Structures are given as structure tokens and as C-alpha cells.
Amino acid sequence: MSVKSKAEIRAEKLLPGNQDFTSITEDIAGVPEQKKTPIQWWLLFGFSLSLLAIFVGSLGFLIWEGTGVWGINNPVFWGWAIINFVWWVGIGHAGTLISAILHLFRQNWRNAINRFAETMTLFAVICALVFPGIHVGRIWVAYWFLPLPNQMGMWPNMRSPLIWDFFAVFTYFTVSLLFWYTGLIPDLATLRDRAKGLKKKVYGFFALGWRGGNRQWQHYELAYLVLAGISTPLVLSVHSVVSSDFATSVIPGWHTTIFPPYFVAGAIYSGFGMVMTLSIIARKVYNLGHIITVEHLDKMAQIMLLTGCMVGYAYSMEFFVAWYSGNPYESFAFVNRALGPYWWGYWAMIFCNVVVPQFFWFEKYRRHIPFLFITSILVNIGMWFERFVIVVITLHRDFMPGAWAMYNPTIFDVSIYIGTFGLFFTGFLLFLRFLPMVSIAEAKLVLPESNPHHGHDHE
Amino acid sequence: MNKFGVIARFDSPESLVHAAEKVRNEGFTKFDCHSPFPIHGMDDAMGLERSKLGYLIGAMGLTGALFGFGLQTWIHSIEYPMNISGKPYFAYPAYAIITFELMVLFSAFGAVFGMMFFNRIPRFHHPVFYSEKFSDVSSDAFYISIEVDDPKYDENNVIDFLRNIGGTEIEVLSDEN
Numbered sequence: 103m104s105v106k107s108k109a110e111i112r113a114e115k116l117l118p119g120n121q122d123f124t125s126i127t128e129d130i131a132g133v134p135e136q137k138k139t140p141i142q143w144w145l146l147f148g149f150s151l152s153l154l155a156i157f158v159g160s161l162g163f164l165i166w167e168g169t170g171v172w173g174i175n176n177p178v179f180w181g182w183a184i185i186n187f188v189w190w191v192g193i194g195h196a197g198t199l200i201s202a203i204l205h206l207f208r209q210n211w212r213n214a215i216n217r218f219a220e221t222m223t224l225f226a227v228i229c230a231l232v233f234p235g236i237h238v239g240r241i242w243v244a245y246w247f248l249p250l251p252n253q254m255g256m257w258p259n260m261r262s263p264l265i266w267d268f269f270a271v272f273t274y275f276t277v278s279l280l281f282w283y284t285g286l287i288p289d290l291a292t293l294r295d296r297a298k299g300l301k302k303k304v305y306g307f308f309a310l311g312w313r314g315g316n317r318q319w320q321h322y323e324l325a326y327l328v329l330a331g332i333s334t335p336l337v338l339s340v341h342s343v344v345s346s347d348f349a350t351s352v353i354p355g356w357h358t359t360i361f362p363p364y365f366v367a368g369a370i371y372s373g374f375g376m377v378m379t380l381s382i383i384a385r386k387v388y389n390l391g392h393i394i395t396v397e398h399l400d401k402m403a404q405i406m407l408l409t410g411c412m413v414g415y416a417y418s419m420e421f422f423v424a425w426y427s428g429n430p431y432e433s434f435a436f437v438n439r440a441l442g443p444y445w446w447g448y449w450a451m452i453f454c455n456v457v458v459p460q461f462f463w464f465e466k467y468r469r470h471i472p473f474l475f476i477t478s479i480l481v482n483i484g485m486w487f488e489r490f491v492i493v494v495i496t497l498h499r500d501f502m503p504g505a506w507a508m509y510n511p512t513i514f515d516v517s518i519y520i521g522t523f524g525l526f527f528t529g530f531l532l533f534l535r536f537l538p539m540v541s542i543a544e545a546k547l548v549l550p551e552s553n554p555h556h557g558h559d560h561e
Numbered sequence: 562m563n564k565f566g567v568i569a570r571f572d573s574p575e576s577l578v579h580a581a582e583k584v585r586n587e588g589f590t591k592f593d594c595h596s597p598f599p600i601h602g603m604d605d606a607m608g609l610e611r612s613k614l615g616y617l618i619g620a621m622g623l624t625g626a627l628f629g630f631g632l633q634t635w636i637h638s639i640e641y642p643m644n645i646s647g648k649p650y651f652a653y654p655a656y657a658i659i660t661f662e663l664m665v666l667f668s669a670f671g672a673v674f675g676m677m678f679f680n681r682i683p684r685f686h687h688p689v690f691y692s693e694k695f696s697d698v699s700s701d702a703f704y705i706s707i708e709v710d711d712p713k714y715d716e717n718n719v720i721d722f723l724r725n726i727g728g729t730e731i732e733v734l735s736d737e738n
Contacts (some may be wrong), residue, residue, distance in 0.1 A: 325676035
């Protein structure tokens with residue numbers, strides 16, 4: 103066959119260099135099988151552990167002393183805890199988008215980054231779940247979130263968005279964990295078959311005795327498809343519900359119907375930023391440039407351009423509606439965002455979320471790795487500021503000027519936020535060390551020879 | 562020692578699919594095709610029916626939704642009707658979110674644990690694991706196994722048949738316990 107088929111051209115872009123089933127297994131499984139852990143890994147791990155220590159220490163002090171150690175005041179009752187919660191949950195969303203929605207759309211290129219992104223989701227949601235848990239103050243009664251029968255006859259208020267949020271994020275975490283683990287089963291079997299001794303037993307235990315028979319794949323594929331199918335509306339619901347924590351209140355600046363889609367777009371935008379940051383580091387450290395290729399980074403940049411434009415649209419629409427509504431409190435809330443004492447937060451958000459992604463119209467910038475690395479970090483800074491704008495700038499000046507105040511975070515706001523990076527990266531680095539960071543079984547599906555009809559696909 | 566059956570290796574997804582068709586046409590029913598990844602068109606080649614897992618997931622999702630809606634209705638209308646900012650006791654539009662979330666949660670449990678149930682896993686001991694070479698199936702090998710329980714099973718015939726349709730490295734496996 104002299105003319106290359108479409109599938110072959112695509113595969114060459116996504117998996118350059120003559121790769122076959124064996125080489126893919128070797129390359130990906132070779133990373134957790136390394137005898138000697140790379141020095142960069144130890145350096146990063148040591149750094150993450152120190153951040154984790156800061157996290158545990160600050161958390162201990164917070165629980166001992168109470169939420170008064172934070173900078174929250176009247177009227178800014180919600181400070182960094184809620185900003186960080188929304189930020190981390192949002193980051194998680196890209197993982198589910200990549201693994202579920204792109205799977206439903208049969209976007210095979212996602213096979214190189216989905217494991218990575220799903221793991222990011224798991225740890226990001228763990229970091230997020232910390233904040234609602236600790237911001238209640240009396241953490242030892244956090245189980246009151248759950249509808250548990252008790253002698254006080256006390257139940258959570260199911261009509262409150264805060265309880266919806268708890269159910270949404272809890273479901274999201276559980277489903278993400280199940281999805282991630284289901285995807286891992288065939289790869290754990292690969293690691294089991296290549297390992298010896300204790301490692302073989304541990305991997306074997308989690309591989310559940312997978313034999314790769316088609317009678318197993320048949321049910322497996324259906325389960326995976328259904329998980330993708332139910333994760334898609336789930337992920338859209340989660341950030342919509344998070345946004346209704348704000349939108350169902352009567353605070354000017356929060357009480358808007360645009361919040362659910364706007365939050366979802368922002369979540370995907372920040373999540374892709376984080377996937378980009380992590381994959382650029384990992385492909386460099388582990389020399390996986392031929393599996394996580396520039397082609398993948400290019401496609402992620404395109405999604406960031408799309409979602410960046412969506413949040414940009416939402417920002418301008420908020421302003422338009424604030425003016426068009428004729429409501430003076432609503433108009434004031436928005437003028438105060440852009441020109442009030444926290445103007446720098448607003449313009450940092452606009453710069454990072456609206457201006458920066460415009461570079462991605464040009465292929466040159468979408469394929470320039472140092473540029474992508476810097477912008478992916480800027481994206482997440484911008485999205486943090488978005489939540490700062492929504493939480494702090496809205497609350498600090500509401501209806502009555504007599505109730506206005508400024509908000510200043512304390513060292514414990516900062517240390518707990520920085521500390522969650524320790525939690526996130528410790529988990530993520532352990533994953534990189536012990537589990538395949540790319541789905542071995544799914545990466546092979548990108549090769550044209552994985553399709554039994556590839557020799558005659560000119561139809 | 563109980564005999565398990567015969568396994569034979571094939572060299573590509575394409576040859577595995579063609580071999581599966583021949584095994585099916587020969588009238589075997591207790592056989593399986595092992596591969597490192599799911600192969601497109603294999604279900605038809607093997608003559609498998611569509612997985613019934615969907616019905617289980619659907620039932621679980623319905624259970625979750627009914628449980629979620631029922632739980633909220635029971636709490637606020639029956640167990641402890643409490644007036645909170647004047648909201649109605651039976652505020653069914655507000656129950657939509659948790660109903661949906663529990664439907665998704667139960668369906669996910671149905672999908673994963675149902676998949677394990679249909680696949681009969683976890684199962685840590687299986688005769689195919691006694692073959693040294695079979696373990697390549699999780700990397701780059703393609704195998705067909707025909708089990709001794711098959712009504713058409715006759716060891717010498719099966720070995721000849723698998724060799725004729727292109728199988729290599731044919732092994733007869735038994736349970737070592």
C-alpha cells in the first residue's frame with residue numbers, strides 16, 4: 103500500500119517513531135519499573151513532603167484554635183477556604199472532560215493523557231474536599247453533612263445548595279475513583295505479568311486476576327462506556343452546583359443565572375492548564391516526548407483557547423447585564439470589581455484568562471513548549487483570581503456602606519493553600535513512581551494495526 | 562490435576578479475529594480470545610451476544626434516583642418537617658440535584674461491580690496463569706483458549722485445528738492443584 107491511510111497519518115502524529123505494541127508496553131511500564139528512582143523525583147518529592155508538613159501543621163493549629171486564625175471577617179465570611187475549594191474542584195474537571203467526554207466523542211488522542219488527567223482529578227478533588235471540611239470550624243462534627251439517623255432527630259437541609267454541593271462533590275470523587283481504577287485494571291495486569299516477588303503480589307491483587315479475554319473485555323468496555331456516559335452530565339452538574347452556592351444567594355454579583363455554564367467553562371479552562379503544566383514536567387523528566395507529543399499539547403491549547411473565550415464572554419456579559427438590569431447595587435458590584443480597591447485582582451484575572459489565551463490562535467505559540475508551560479501556570483493564577491474576585495470583592499462591599507470592610511488574609515490562609523500543593527504533589531508523585539502514567543492498553547489503540555481491518559480501510 | 566484446555570498464540574489482532582471466526586464456525590462454544598486491548602469487531606467474530614450489564618446499571622440508576630428522592634421527601638415531609646426560611650416541606654424542584662447525584666453514584670457502582678460480577682473477577686487463580694508465555698498477553702501477544710468443557714473438545718483434534726488456522730506455541734494447560 104503506497105498511499106497512507108488516514109488512520110496511519112493520524113497515528114504517526116500522535117505516536118511518532120516506529121512504535122509497536124511491545125515498545126509501548128516497555129516505554130510506559132518501564133517508568134514504574136525503574137530500579138533507580140530519578141534524582142529529580144526525589145527532589146520534587148522532598149519538596150512536596152515539606153509542603154505537606156506545613157499543611158498538616160497549619161491544619162492542626164486551625165483545628166486547635168478555630169477559624170479565627172484566618173483573615174475572614176464581617177462581611178467577608180467566605181475567604182480563601184472557599185476560593186481554594188472552588189479552584190481545586192475546577193482543576194479536577196479537566197480530568198473528567200478528557201477521560202469521559204473525549205472518550206464519548208471517540209477522540210483517540212486523549213488516550214495518551216487521560217490517565218494523567220484522571221489522577222490529577224482525584225488528588226485535586228481530595229484537596230478541594232479538605233476545605234468544606236475545615237471551614238465549618240468544628241471539624242469533629244463534619245459528619246453532620248451526612249443524612250445519618252441520630253438521637254437528636256437532626257437532618258441536613260436537603261433544600262440547601264450547600265448540601266447539594268456536598269452530595270455533588272462526594273459523588274464526583276467516588277465516580278472519578280471508580281473510573282480511574284477501572285481504567286487501571288488491564289494496566290495493573292501488565293505490571294503484574296512483568297513483575298516478580300512482592301511487587302507481583304501487590305499488582306496482582308489490584309489487577310483482580312485480569313486475563314484479557316474478549317469475554318472480559320466485552321463487559322469491561324460497556325462498563326467503561328457507561329462510566330464515561332454518566333460522568334459527562336456529572337461533571338457538568340458538579341460545578342453548576344458549586345456555582346449555585348453563590349447564585350442562589352441574594353448578594354449582588356452572585357445572584358445571576360449565568361453562573362453554572364460560566365463556572366463549568368472556567369473549571370475546564372483551569373483544569374487543562376494544570377494538565378498542561380503536569381504533562382510538560384512529566385514528559386521532560388521521564389523522556390516521554392514521543393507518547394505525550396506536541397500534537398497533544400497543541401490540542402489542549404486549542405481547548406484552552408475555546409474555554410478562555412467562553413469565560414471572557416461571561417465576564418463581559420456579567421457587566422452588560424449589571425448595566426442593563428438597571429439595578430444600582432448590581433451595577434455597583436461590577437464597577438467595584440474593576441475600579442474598586444481590589445482592581446488589581448480583577449485585572450489580573452482579565453489578563454490571565456482573557457488576554458493570555460488569545461496567543462493560542464497561532465500555531466507557533468501552541469507548539470512552543472516553554473511558552474505553553476508559562477501560560478499554563480498563568481491560567482491557573484488567573485482562575486484563582488477569578489474566584490478571589492467572586493468571593494472577596496463581591497462580599498467586601500455589599501448593600502450598606504456602613505457594613506463595608508477590607509479583607510486581609512493571614513499567614514494561615516496562605517500556609518493551608520500552599521500546603522494543599524504538598525498534598526496534591528505528594529500523591530501525584532507517588533502515582534508517577536508506582537503506576538503507569540499513560541494507559542498502556544488504550545495507547546495501543548492509537549496504532550493502526552490495533553484495528554483488525556486496518557489493511558483495507560479505504561471503504 | 563484437572564485439565565483446563567488448549568491455548569494457541571496468534572501474531573496480530575487481524576489474525577486473532579480471523580481465527581476466532583474459524584473457531585466459532587467449527588462449532589466451539591467454550592473458548593475465549595485474549596488480547597492486550599479490546600479488539601474492534603471481536604464480539605461479532607466470536608458470536609457473542611451484547612453484554613447484559615446495561616440492564617443492571619439501569620436498574621441501579623433507577624434505585625439510586627428513587628432512593629435519593631425518597632430520602633429527601635421522607636426527611637422533610639415525614640421524619641422531621643421543619644420550616645427553614647419558609648421553604649415548602651415537599652420542595653420537589655430542590656430535590657432534583659441530590660436525586661440526580663445518587664442516580665449517578667448508584668449507576669457507577671452498578672457499572673464497576675456489575676462488570677466484576679459478569680467477569681467473575683476477582684479470581685486470582687486461573688489455569689492460563691500457569692503458562693509462562695501466556696503472560697505476554699498483557700503486552701503484545703494474542704491467544705485463543707479452548708476449554709475442556711466444550712462439548713466438541715477432543716484434545717488431539719483441537720491441537721491440530723488450532724495449528725491449521727495459524728496458531729503457534731500450542732500448550733495444553735491443567736489446573737495444578
